[in-house]
Amino acid sequence: MEQELEPPFIIEQIKRAGPFSMDSDHYHDTYEIYYLLAGERSYYINNLIYTLRKGDLIFINKNELHRTTSKGSVRHERILINFEEDFLQKTLANYDLSIPFLTTQSLLLRPGVHEQGAIESILFSMLKEQEEHRSQQIPYLQTLLIQLFIEMNRVQEISREPIAPESSEKQLKVYEMIDYLQAHYVEKLTLEQLSETFFISSTYLCRLFKQTTGFTIVEYLNYIRIKEAQRLLQSTNTKVTTIAENTGFDSIAHFGRVFKQIAKCSPLQYRKQNR
Structure with a gap:
């Protein structure tokens, strides 16, 4: 057969x-x-x-x-x-x-x-x-x-010629932003705060990030948060509401919507499937 x-x-x-x-x-x-x-x-x-x-x-x-x-x-x-x-x-x-x-x-x-x-x-x-x-x-x-x-x-x-990352001034600025998002994703981040942190206007900050990475800042931040939520769902017994709080979401409803959009299932379904 x-x-x-x-x-x-x-x-x-x-x-x-x-x-x-x-x-x-x-x-x-x-x-x-x-x-x-x-x-x-x-x-x-x-x-x-x-x-x-x-x-x-x-x-x-x-x-x-x-x-x-x-x-x-x-x-x-x-x-x-x-x-x-x-x-x-x-x-x-x-x-x-x-x-x-x-x-x-x-x-x-x-x-x-x-x-x-x-x-x-x-x-x-x-x-x-x-x-x-x-x-x-x-x-x-x-x-x-x-x-x-x-x-x-x-x-x-x-390894004659390894592929090196791009490193223009703009890209280095975006790498700096990414490092910041990964370190502070639990916090309630706003465009105004990021603008002040990196000394550039919020409009230019959004455009630069999107042009360089292909992601919006919100898209990238959500992925950092959901990846951490997936890790916690898989490796701990922490309640879903607590995981939502600990990954920077302002409500369980918002967490659930973003999680399902990215993971294609609910947090509880993900936990059940990955245990």
């Missing part, structure tokens, strides 16, 4: 001829690998902004906030892989393989031309396998994923 490919592993290739920026904040409880086949992209991850060019690869760990936006030439083409924890563990079960980047927040790689060829060969094999729906598809994809991990390990070991 043929084995259907289920959501635990998905790979897709997309080519866009016009400008495209993600219009929503983005993090998930699956692992992600992003490979840029052509063009340029601005990529926001781990509080920093990177300029990606052809051949760059990013591994994103679970629940890492990230977003891509247009950069330079509007045309771009990319391959994206998403896979769940269970798929990963079953993939690794029969291999004695060390994969250091699985325990870090993310991995950014800039492979050389030879390494790009090896990586693209694996990715196109994955795409072909997913499309054809042949027998024993899942184990075949698992072996390809192992090959991809090995190539990524080898590129990381060489």
Whole structure:
């Protein structure tokens, strides 16, 4: 009987001829690998902004906030892989393989031309396998994923040209804002207060943050708060009302609305599903 490919592993290739920026904040409880086949992209991850060019690869760990936006030439083409924890563990079960980047927040790689060829060969094999729906598809994809991990390990070991974050004066100012939001998210923050803290008008502050990261300040602040709420729901027995207060929300109703918008379930449902 043929084995259907289920959501635990998905790979897709997309080519866009016009400008495209993600219009929503983005993090998930699956692992992600992003490979840029052509063009340029601005990529926001781990509080920093990177300029990606052809051949760059990013591994994103679970629940890492990230977003891509247009950069330079509007045309771009990319391959994206998403896979769940269970798929990963079953993939690794029969291999004695060390994969250091699985325990870090993310991995950014800039492979050389030879390494790009090896990586693209694996990715196109994955795409072909997913499309054809042949027998024993899942184990075949698992072996390809192992090959991809090995190539990524080898590129990381060489590390000829690591991808450095952008560091213009404006971006450094935004990084400073992000650090402040992460340190003070429990407080009742206002645009007026942030404006006074960073000595710039609230209008310019909002525009600069959005242009640099792709997020509004409120969007980013809500994600910090909800990620902490998810951690508390999963690892403690603290009441939901207390968690709402301890993560900076002014009411349980507001907390519930934002939590469901981001996590796609209620706080109590999240606790039940992740225990």
